[in-house]
Amino acid sequence: MTEEIRVRYAPSPTGHLHIGNARTAIFNWLFARHYNGKFIIRIEDTDQKRNIADGETSQLDNLKWLGLDWDEAPDFSGEYGPYRQSERNEQGIYQEYIEALLEKGLAYKSYKTSEQLAAEREAQQAAKQAPHYVYEYEGLSNAEREAKYADFEAQGLKPVVRFRVPEDKVYAWDDIVKGHIEIGAKEVGGDWVIQKADGMPTYNFAVVVDDHLMAISHVLRGDDHVSNTPKQMMIYEALGWAIPKFGHMALIINGATGKKLSKRDEDVLQFVEQYRELGYLPQAMFNFIGLLGWSPKGEDEIFSVEEFIQMFDETRLSKANAKFDQKKLEWINNQWMRRDKDKVMPQLIGELVKADLISQQDADQKVEWLKSVIDVAGVDGIAYTQEIVDITRRPFFELREPLTDEMIEYLTSEEGRKVFAAWQTAYEALPLTATAADYMGAIRGIQNELEIKGRNLWNPIRIATTHEVQGPNLPEMLVLLDKQNVLQTMADVKAKYLD
RNA sequence: GGCCCCAUGGUCAAGUGGUUAAGACGUCGCGUUCUCAGCGCGGAAUCGAGGGUUCGACUCCCUCUGGGGCUACCA
Structure with a gap:
């Protein structure tokens, strides 16, 4: 690879750092670090309704905790900034390209209401057709269409901008993990929205503009984006831009439901923060996640972050979805706690204080005794630091x-x-x-x-x-x-x- | 429904035409021991099905089955 490797992790601040997102971030980061490329963080906050207040800081904080760092990000802007889509939108970055598309006749304004859209979709389904957007200006000249626009505007309707999909095309790419994929343009469901009525670009449009402007060379993301890829390729093509390499990683699945790990699955702890609170170690989380959907050459299972960087090989990414195996995580964390026992000791003592087994003051005075207690109770059998509370409670602190x-x-x-x-x-x-x-x-x-x-x-x-x-x-x-x-x-x- | 992807033990998985089909988690048994944990040793357990191709298929092709993803003015 001759050009500079530039990859990104682009979360939307709609929640805290999820295991699945963390994995995407980790693999992108490993990719960048292994090839001496750049790792960029971009915040995709174009859905103002779903953004939550501390979403961004929480995500970054947990990423940092996992041991990631970045070369460009909202909090210390690089030369391709800003790195928040809302700010980029304010600067008119997307608007410029939307207008270009409008001008070339590759996109148009649409004034259909959500009721109309729903009705169309229902009718199609009733007729056993795939839901598909119906182009409303068929056969009209530019002038006639402009006249329609004016009409709708006069009625007080707000338009969205839709991309005119070239339906006879087939979009094909060689996926870094899945190999050759092709999808017909007619499969995307017709002309899709690139700019919402509130003026915000949609994800599939903004992501292309930003990836291009930020010179992203490789896009490594979840499997769930495969069907977005043709939409994005259309935009690259329409704007005359080079298309980056895509890689779609298999998803992490909830073992109980068999479905994509979802924020709503309450049977699995799935936010990095939750593990952090229980006392999982960052290097163990990294180790576990790094082995989810990727496998190293040899037979070892416990690796440091440095080893992961050194070993990274995108061709060893798995194509098959992987179930989240809590037991294995526990084992890996146990291995790391034992390996780094001295480093973990303060955290273990902290758990006892947190659980009110001992006051901070007493703990400070009796450090050596506490260390012995923890040692005798045995870190060897616990999965995460918080468990030290249960195994030391009796008889060291209460009968x-x-x-x-x-x-x-x-x-x-x-x-x-x-x-x-x-x-x-x-x-x-x-x-x-x-x-x-x-x-x-x-x-x-x-x-x-x-x-x-x-x-x-x-x-x-x-x-x-x-x-x-x-x-x-x-x-x-x-x-x-x-x-x-x-x-x-x-x-x-x-x-x-x-x- | 349509399109796309995937398929090796319960789980993560190695494997790229000829292997006794690695390894790890978990599980079971035995040992160590007052118990728990740990540790040591050992066991059970896998190529979804059917067709091809081939001297030979887990590996290549097709069909089926199963699973997953997407199908928004979410990202």
Whole structure:
């Protein structure tokens, strides 16, 4: 490739950053970074009704969080700005080309009302025809058409501008991911709107003007844009512009519904922000998304962003839709948490504070203790940082109360009582400086003395000290627990269940 | 309905005419162990169907089936 690679991610600020959008952004970014090209962000905010206030900032913020950066964007304009379509519209950029098309007779003004349009469509459907726009000025001369315009204007109607589709043509391109595709012009549904009644350009028109003016070389986007491509090619052709290379990536699908992941699917967390809040790591999200619809050469699964850049190869993009696999995401995140344990530690501690298990002040003072607690509880088995709360809550921060029937049974059985008594004595006798090995020694001592082992030995001890029958390695936990508290806990258990 | 795309285990997928059809997630079993997690070992599980082409098809072609996308004054 000789010309400069310039790709873009062009979100509309109608919501927060969705997994599907994030993937489009990531692959475009990888494409740019791998080939030393430019990555541009353009905001497509031509639907004023659907724009939401923090849509743009939220999208950019989450993109940044994922580790992306950009060469040109609304917040630090490059030489092809502005990068917001609303601003470009204000500058008359689209208007200029709409007028050019109007002048050449390649587009025209249409005054049909939405009621008329709906009626036409209904009639067509009733007649089992594909919905299709009906050109209203057939056979009229320019002057006659202008006269009609004036008529409609006099009635106070606002026009849209429609592109006159050359229906006998076939639009074909070699798609970067799907290969050769061709679609007949008559399939686009007739003359389509390029400028809305409010003066805003439509997506399919603006995207062409902007991609051309911004010198975009490759357009990598979702499969759902395939049928837009012929419309866009018409505009390139009508304006005499070179057509960029297109690549249409397979979509991400909701495993439950089998449909394109939609913002309305509530069974799947699908905003990057939601994962961020649960404590997924950005490099894990990137890793997971980067493997969705793309596969590397070897057998590894865990890659850094740098490795992705280095490995990127657009020919390995998958043509088949991929289901979103939450379990795999969890596994990948787990791998990253373990790999970057030290880096994740502050975040893990933060979760405990957020969950009110400990105050910020105490947390600051007891950092080393917290690290040990987290270490003993085990990061190895959790999917995301927020889960650290559940696995450390008991017995490090609060005891289960009351005991379950199963626990009471372990405790009050004949063997249980013996173990409890022996353990109470042994524990009291151990010094404050006792190590995990010392605790283990004491427990083994009881085992030998009473000839009780396994659960019948361990469960009464666990219950007496932690109110649990399961949890991390007990000797290691005991080191971290406050001796006075544990003694008190044992005394309480004894008074309540054993006396 | 029309047009377009897709099709390897439950999921992500490698594979580009000759392979024992990789690997990962998940799942199941065994082991380690007081339990959970982890770790180790092992197992089950895939080429949607039918026709061709070929000495030989998961790989190429056709048909069918199934799935998905689009079909707006949304992007």
